[in-house]
Amino acid sequence: MSSLSYKDNPGETSTYGEDAFPPTASVFRSNDDNASTATSRRRKICCCLPRPKSRRGVWMLRAVFAFGLLLMAVIGVAVYLGMQNSSSTPRNVGPLISSEEMDRYLRQAVGANELENRDSYTSLAYRWMLQNPFSLQEFRMRVEDRVLQRYALACLYYATYRVNNDWLRYNQGLLDAQPQDIFAWTESQGWLVYANECDWYGITCNQFGYVTSLDLGSNELTGEIPPQLQYLSHGLEFLNIEGNYAYNVHPHFLGKLTNLKYLYMKSSLFESDGIPLVFAALTNLEEFDCSHTMFHGPLREDIFENMAQLRYLEISGNQVNGTLPQSLISLPNLKYFYADSVGLTGNxxxxxxxxxxxxxxxxxxxxxxxxxxxxxxxxxxxxxxxxxxxxxxxxxxxxxxxxxxxxxxxxxxxxxxxxxxxxxxxxxxxxxxxxxxxxxxxxxxxxxxxxxxxxxxxxxxxxxxxxxxxxxxxxxx
Incomplete structure (x- = not known):
């Protein structure tokens, strides 16, 4: 299979992600919070006990106090572990996939060249995969699909988290910027930290474990949306990547996401000669917003021919400089259509x-x-x-x-x-x-x-x- 790897500017060494791997940030309540709760409970216990009248009473008081401390410690540990293991879906159930098996699946699917360039986001994603095995019994999905799903999401993180691109270099003055000088994701809770990718920010999965929704709109993604996103094609129906700084020229891989029903790309840095022809394969689309991108050029007749389910279309801000194709005009379910400042001609x-x-x-x-x-x-x-x-x-x-x-x-x-x-x-x-x-x-x-x-x-x-x-x-x- 051909390699999908990407290197930002040939000959240049890029750092992907946040120091290659993200810190394992604590997502639980701090010990200070638990200490405060414990102190409050101790006060309640002490104030309710009668004043001791003998040595026996003192020992009884001490025993009750010690029992209270022990009880609070047990409760605190239980709460901490419960928070640590809380999840909308089960995790680490049953045997884990071996790193050897993951390596085999990845090499068969994407090829060795994509995985072994140590300066690339694909290599970082590959190494993260090997260090973070998943349960084989967690979801009812094919193992190879789960491997590629996690790999695609890891690639997305490493390719768009504090990564420079040509647009940022020349439009935001970040020509020689270091990763710490580039935008971080606005929200990244759980990404590459939680064991279950279905718990990561912006992700929704179905009952089988397939990602059905990826909502990262206005989240300050940079770099480039990686073509490995196409590995989510089995389940992905909703994709929102609008309002980000990721710069893509000819994003043909989006045409591989044939189960998409909702695609939002508004105010993002996608460049192409018109809407890419491969989008004609997105025959399940119901809502499509590519306004204010850089899809400048005529609307091709065959793009909309098979989009019979399309009900919402916005192309505003892109220079069409021509007439609407008959295939768009004839869409049977198109209820909402916006074409502001596109250079429409004719009547x-x-x-x-x-x-x-x-x-x-x-x-x-x-x-x-x-x-x-x-x-x-x-x-x-x-x-x-x-x-x-x-x-x-x-x-x-x-x-x-x-x-x-x-x-x-x-x-x-x-x-x-x-x-x-x-x-x-x-x-x-x-x-x-x-x-x-x-x-x-x-x-x-x-x-x-x-x-x-x-x-x-x-x-x-x-x-x-x-x-x-x-x-x-x-x-x-």
């Missing part, structure tokens, strides 16, 4: 074909031109088309979309008056149309509707509006 006719939409925001796309479509999806509740280049009047037919609650159309080139049919939009809460070319009277909306945010052009007659013209837009900016 808005595609909105007529997105029949399942409940909410879509397509703001700040100045190359989006043409007119407002006559027909909208029957389920649409929230529509935002601000700061585009749309030249149109508002279609009278929009007044029949009874589910509309929020409508933002400000900062375009819209003109004319507001259709009287809008008085039928009884659920309308937000109507922001300022910084356009509208004229006329909207008192019919004041009479028939109760709109909490009502913003229009100053040339319009409106007794119930919140503000008008640039006064409204200025508040937003």
């Amino acid at each position: 808005l006719e595609f909105l007529q074909d997105m029949s399942a939409l409940v909410e879509t925001w397509l703001d700040r796309n100045p190359t989006l031109t043409g007119t407002l479509p006559t027909v909208l999806g029957p389920q649409l509740e929230s529509l935002s088309l601000t700061r585009n280049n749309i030249t149109s009047s508002i279609p009278n037919e929009w007044g029949s979309h009874s589910k509309l609650k929020h409508l933002w159309l400000y900062s375009n080139y819209l003109y004319g008056s507001i259709p009287h049919s809008f008085r039928k939009l009884s659920q309308l809460q937000t109507f922001a149309i300022e910084d356009n070319l509208f004229t006329g009277n909207v008192e019919h909306m004041c009479t028939d509707l109760s709109i909490s945010e009502f913003q229009v052009d100053c040339e319009m007659d409106c007794s119930c509006c919140s503000c008008c013209g640039l006064e409204c837009t200025g508040e937003r900016d």
Whole structure:
């Protein structure tokens, strides 16, 4: 099998992890806490005893006092051991896997080259594995799957905990930074310390022991998300790595996680020519947020062809600079779609074909031109088309979309008056149309509707509006 090892800058020696292996930090209550509890209990015992009237009474007092101390010591030890062994899942049950067996599984799966480069995160993960055997009876999962699962997670830790990368070097001034100068994970409780990886921060497992959820969003991961993450493909359904500093170019390994239902990558440093084509294999996705990454480039037709379960998609902040592919427009279950500041071109006719939409925001796309479509999806509740280049009047037919609650159309080139049919939009809460070319009277909306945010052009007659013209837009900016 081909090696998946990674070395940050060839020829450079990198230190991965926190001094290679993390300190075994205490996760239990301190002895001072136990001492305080014991002192309190002693006071209660002593204050409740009668004053001794003879030598026999003194010895009885001493015996009771000694028994109390012994009892507290036993309770303290029991509490300490209980905390030490507490876990949501059993650990160290039955025989442990041998280091020889782990070594054999790893060499068969990933190859010797990946494991033996002592300067790499893979070697650190490998050595940690050999020093931390696990129970063969702890979970009902294949031994080789458990080996690769633990190896993948150890690789993730060593590859992203206080590890430099090109983005940090040149954008954060960390050109010659030492590991201690680089961000540490915000939260790392249990990682490489607890025996059971299902107890580590951000991890959820199913009853068989497979990792189903990995939630490390906004946790200051650095370095590079390692390709070994693909070894979690058996069970992983939820992956949140948004808001971190790990820098990846062409993260093709994510396409191997074919059981994913939820993938959140927002505001992270992933770079590719558009959304990587391998993401087409993620046919079980229900929610996908890759906004404000560095996926700059056209949306390919075949990426969305088989994502029939997708209901939430956000691509805002990535330079698409083109039209939406028909495969995306035709997604049967897409309810929430956000494409703010992506350089969309063409017109808005595609909105007529997105029949399942409940909410879509397509703001700040100045190359989006043409007119407002006559027909909208029957389920649409929230529509935002601000700061585009749309030249149109508002279609009278929009007044029949009874589910509309929020409508933002400000900062375009819209003109004319507001259709009287809008008085039928009884659920309308937000109507922001300022910084356009509208004229006329909207008192019919004041009479028939109760709109909490009502913003229009100053040339319009409106007794119930919140503000008008640039006064409204200025508040937003």
